Amino acid sequence: MPELPxxxxxxxxxxxxxxxxxxxxxxxxxxxxxxxxxxSFAQGAVGARIAGLARRAKYLRFxxxxxxxxxxxxxxxxxxxxxxxxxxxxADVGPHVRVLLSLDDGTTLHFDDVRKFxxxxxxxxxxxxxxxLGPEPLETPFDGAWLHAALTSRxxxxxxxxxxxAFVAGLGNIYVxxxxxxxxxxxxxxxxxxxxxxxxxxxTAVRDILARxxxxxxxxxxxxxRTPEGRPGGFQDEFQVYDRAGSPxxxxxxxxxxxxVGQRGTHLCPxxxxxxxxxxxx
DNA sequence: AGCTACTCCTGGTAGC
DNA sequence: TGCTACCAGGAGTAGC
Numbered sequence: 197m198p199e200l201p202x203x204x205x206x207x208x209x210x211x212x213x214x215x216x217x218x219x220x221x222x223x224x225x226x227x228x229x230x231x232x233x234x235x236s237f238a239q240g241a242v243g244a245r246i247a248g249l250a251r252r253a254k255y256l257r258f259x260x261x262x263x264x265x266x267x268x269x270x271x272x273x274x275x276x277x278x279x280x281x282x283x284x285x286x287a288d289v290g291p292h293v294r295v296l297l298s299l300d301d302g303t304t305l306h307f308d309d310v311r312k313f314x315x316x317x318x319x320x321x322x323x324x325x326x327x328x329l330g331p332e333p334l335e336t337p338f339d340g341a342w343l344h345a346a347l348t349s350r351x352x353x354x355x356x357x358x359x360x361x362a363f364v365a366g367l368g369n370i371y372v373x374x375x376x377x378x379x380x381x382x383x384x385x386x387x388x389x390x391x392x393x394x395x396x397x398x399x400t401a402v403r404d405i406l407a408r409x410x411x412x413x414x415x416x417x418x419x420x421x422r423t424p425e426g427r428p429g430g431f432q433d434e435f436q437v438y439d440r441a442g443s444p445x446x447x448x449x450x451x452x453x454x455x456x457v458g459q460r461g462t463h464l465c466p467x468x469x470x471x472x473x474x475x476x477x478x
Numbered sequence: 479a480g481c482t483a484c485t486c487c488t489g490g491t492a493g494c
Numbered sequence: 495t496g497c498t499a500c501c502a503g504g505a506g507t508a509g510c
Contacts, residue, residue, distance in 0.1 A: 228486085254504080275504055276487085290496065292488095311487045313504070361505080366479065369503070459483080460503070 198274040199254060200333070200366030201409035202429065206280055207251040213282040214258070214305060218245045221298035229294035229309060231317040240268055240318030241297060253329045253365030256280070257322050269322035270306065271315070278314025281306050329365040333402050338364065340396030347387040347395055354390070355383035356458045367402070370415060370438045373463045375401040377437045382469045383455075383462050391473065408434070437463040 200208070219241045224234035232236065244260035244267050251257070256272035272280065277292075282303050289296065295307040295316050307316045319325045331338045347363075348356060357363050358372045365377070376383050378401035381394060390398070409415060414429030436446055441454035441463060450467040 199504095264491070273504080276502080277489090309487095311503090313487065350479085356481085359504085458481085461501095 197276060197368050197370060198278065198414070199368035199371050200251075200406055200432065201371070201412075202414035203254045203256060203274065203366075204251050204272055204410050205413045205429065206274070207249055207256055210256075210280055210282065211249045213303070214299065215249050216246065217299040217301055217303075219243065219260075219297050220300050221296075221299075223296040224294070225296070226309075226312060226411050229307065229312065229314065229316060231315065240320075241270060244268075250462075253332070254368070257326070259322070268318060268320045269325075270323060271317050271319055271322060273315045275309075275311070275313035275315070277310040279308045281308065290330040292323075304340050312448050319477050324440050330361060330363045331365065333364050333366060333399075333404055338399065338403075340399040341394070343399045344390065344392045346394035347390045349388075351386060352390045353383065353457065354381060354385045354387055355460070355462060357387050359458070359460070364402075366406075369460050369462075370435070371402070371405055371409065373438045374405050374436060377463075377465060377469060378405060380468055380470075382471045383464060384471060386441075394473065398440060437465060439463065 209383070213357070214458040221244075222238040222241050224230050224237060225403040241260070244262050246258050247261040248259040249256065250259070254273060258272070260267045260269055270406070272278070282299075282305050285298070285302050285304055287450045289306070290308055292310045293306050293308045294312065294314075297305040299305060307314070331342075347354075347357070350363075354376060355372055358367050359369070362427040373383070375398060379394065379398040381390070409429075411448060412430035412434070415435070416429045435454050440452045443452055444450065445452055445465040445468060448465065448467045450465055452463055453466055455462050
């Protein structure tokens with residue numbers, strides 16, 4: 197599941213290969229991957245120059261220009277199994293490639309997506325398309341004080357709230373489980389009962405884990421996900437709870453437990469993450 | 479407001 | 495070995 201660190205890794209590796217290039221052709225092999233209308237996608241993309249590539253939440257935003265003027269954007273979302281990679285024109289096209297964009301230097305940008313959940317769509321106004329996203333967890337105003345105020349203004353369980361992209365942008369199943377464990381918070385804790393020091397622990401955990409994962413080029417959770425260079429990320433070696441059900445907690449040795457929260461597999465240490473806050477002594 | 483269920487998809491794998 | 499059934503899940507949507 198590509199989350200913020202994986203998408204950031206993709207953006208960094210892809211940027212030098214596509215920025216400044218002009219799209220000279222589009223080959224849509226699965227219409228739903230571009231939003232369902234292959235022709236309008238091609239009209240938006242072909243002839244435009246890629247002026248920049250940014251990450252926002254789990255989206256890749258390819259900003260387009262025509263004749264020196266802004267001309268919309270391509271928004272990419274990898275969802276479960278999406279991958280972007282740039283290949284030589286004559287390179288073989290894999291069986292799961294959904295969209296091909298030919299670039300003016302003779303290379304081709306491949307959007308590959310086994311499960312077809314990912315998207316690469318053309319939008320006239322990227323700002324509007326991304327307007328409902330919450331703040332980036334590695335940028336202001338996200339910190340302990342902001343998080344405490346935001347958590348206590350809602351009445352939701354911590355895990356679904358942290359997965360809500362309108363609340364905080366970029367977290368997914370893996371990093372939420374890891375951050376809650378690091379902060380010692382149970383995924384079912386009601387958000388409005390989180391205390392300031394717990395919110396600070398959680399904000400710090402989120403930022404530290406994301407920064408560490410970016411440094412390791414993300415996580416490779418299964419055989420699907422690779423960076424655009426084909427490398428696996430390295431952060432999965434540092435998972436404390438994700439996909440470790442039955443294994444001992446690396447902190448306290450208690451067995452990691454898997455529960456289901458909002459139809460999502462959720463991993464936690466029952467000893468390190470009690471459902472009710474520990475009484476504070478002194 | 480917040481919850482659950484459902485949809486989209488297919489490779490991997492558990493169970494027989 | 496070969497088959498089937500089920501599982502993983504991000505985001506959007508519907509219904510309560």
